[in-house]
Amino acid sequence: MFIMDGICYAGSFQENIKVTEAKPLVGRMLLLTFSTGEKRLFDTNSLKGSAFSVLDDDKIFRNPSIFHGVVTWDNGNVDVAPETLYHDSIAYESEDAM
DSSP, X not given: OEEEXXXXXXXXXXXXXXXXXXXXXXXXXXXXXXXXXXXXXXXGGGOOSGGGGGGGSHHHHTOOEEETTEEEETTTTEEEOHHHHHHTSEEOOOGGGO
């Protein structure tokens, strides 16, 4: 557990975390691999604001890029900080790992 900006978070603080892989799934979900080796699921529907409305276009959503550990879309016009992706996602265990 750690506290940042007066908010208590479960887990441990991941300073300088980066995304190494982003796989789009159905329902605007992303399967992310982080520099820690962890795999996590992130629901992009949780992203608010008009900047993220381009993700409603399936062609754009299904073509993310990773630039210096940050997931981007639409030629870099839309991005989400890796710290946000990490903290707002849930741990993923593949059936292969079980």
